[in-house]
Amino acid sequence: MPLLVLGSIALDTVKTPFEEHAEILGGAASYAAVSASFFTTPHLVGIVGDDFPKEHLAFFEKCRIDLTGLQVVPGKTFRWSGEYLGDMNNRETHSTELNVFEHFSPTLPEAYQKADVVLLGNIAPDLQLHVLDQLEAPRFVVADTMNLWINIARPRLMELLRRIDMLLLNDSEAREITEETNLIKAGRRLREMGPAYVAIKKGEHGCLLFGEKTFFSCPAFPLENIHDPTGAGDAFAGALAGYLARHFGSQEISGNAEERAIDFKHLSRAVVYGSVMASFSVEAFSIDRLRTVTPETIKERFELFQRLSIF
């Protein structure tokens, strides 16, 4: 079944200690939808200005991303500019121009309102809730967030947490929301705030997945050269949610009601596919590495992840 993907679409200017690229395709929804497209049909909800390069729209279409929910309006596309310092674990934002994104308040196309699996990409909780309100009966809602929303929109974020099935966030964010330094306690606390499943992303240390009395530790892919960390979390989210949408879809075909209940093993696999796509994403600027990835290379890296943790 399709995956509804909400998020920003941006033109990024990114600098690392080694390279700089200006006005490249970016934004949470771009990374997430392209990453998800390897698993299912993404239904994209977003906004761009009339300056948005046609080649990017053509690429989205080539990825068979449904663009019915994408608004192209007069004005300038959202722009972000930032720099990665030292070992690329620290990022400095140079500028954020919201542009057409500033007053973005989407009305979902009718077909999108019936979405079963939803990814509320990293964006203001207000906007995530606004989209959630328009959904008829979503079956599995995944939401991503970041420190900015924890700091400036905590009440709305807490409201969102009560309405989603799975939360994705990184380790420092998990510690910040819960005020727990121990990540195992933080994961448990986050589950108490609403979502049945919580994935805490730890960058080079992998990812932890928490469920009801269940726990999965996903290794990190041993990467020696990271070219651009931008969008890694979004590529992770897109693949994770895309895999789950495909999984739910295949259950419908089987028609087996018992199999419809989500199995922790499928969630664990979703986290691994997320990690696979994130590991590709950082190997080049923008979504460029995702342009050359194939189902075969994804399968290969998934199997590499399996070998990493076998003993």
Place this chain on the structure above:
Amino acid sequence: MPLLVLGSIALDTVKTPFEEHAEILGGAASYAAVSASFFTTPHLVGIVGDDFPKEHLAFFEKCRIDLTGLQVVPGKTFRWSGEYLGDMNNRETHSTELNVFEHFSPTLPEAYQKADVVLLGNIAPDLQLHVLDQLEAPRFVVADTMNLWINIARPRLMELLRRIDMLLLNDSEAREITEETNLIKAGRRLREMGPAYVAIKKGEHGCLLFGEKTFFSCPAFPLENIHDPTGAGDAFAGALAGYLARHFGSQEISGNAEERAIDFKHLSRAVVYGSVMASFSVEAFSIDRLRTVTPETIKERFELFQRLSIF
């Protein structure tokens, strides 16, 4: 086959934000030998003063640790006192009294000189090399180290690295020796310095094992309550080396020459057993948790580690 264990034996005074215990059994060799005793017969090389409580010697004997190599000399036993702050990720040393340890320069009993598997516990590289020099034909030498030796004894440490099979160290130490922030690169660089295998311990993030074109990512056990982190690395080292000694011993019995070559899967399992025993060790002060561990609880936790990373 037995495992030669070299290291300090101490009386520790340890403070955490919650508790304080004075003059408790500590030292790298105490933790390592007791941990190893669940897998093989440790041959202990160390020194204590005549103030060392008889009950600790009796406990070592109860663990079937061979004490031929333990010197009991007039004077005071090595003492260490320290405090764990905040979330226990930071440690402050209050005092270190070397006492009888100051001029420790062991001559190995003849039987010990034939040791096949050796653990050079975390101690001055000079002392590690001094013991290594007395061994006839060691088959597999594991060495642990720490930041202190990197800072004050780097040339001797580098000499040691060229003569060992496996190095154990934590992530900050790996970064410090190699001056590489990327741990994958650091692991590769450490192997180039000598040891065929390198295990980088990352505390709450698990452990990475590097071999020739092979790599294993060991998850961390999801611990919510750490009572005393002292000796976790030593318990890890003892179980790891103890498991390998048992493994080599069983090969001799099978007599199968091909099987004698070390298999990366056995090294991976050794790392998991190390992690299992470290996870027990931090659940109580001193070696107290290791007093109540049984082969059954070790097996149970080993299986939990397997379930943590299955997908």
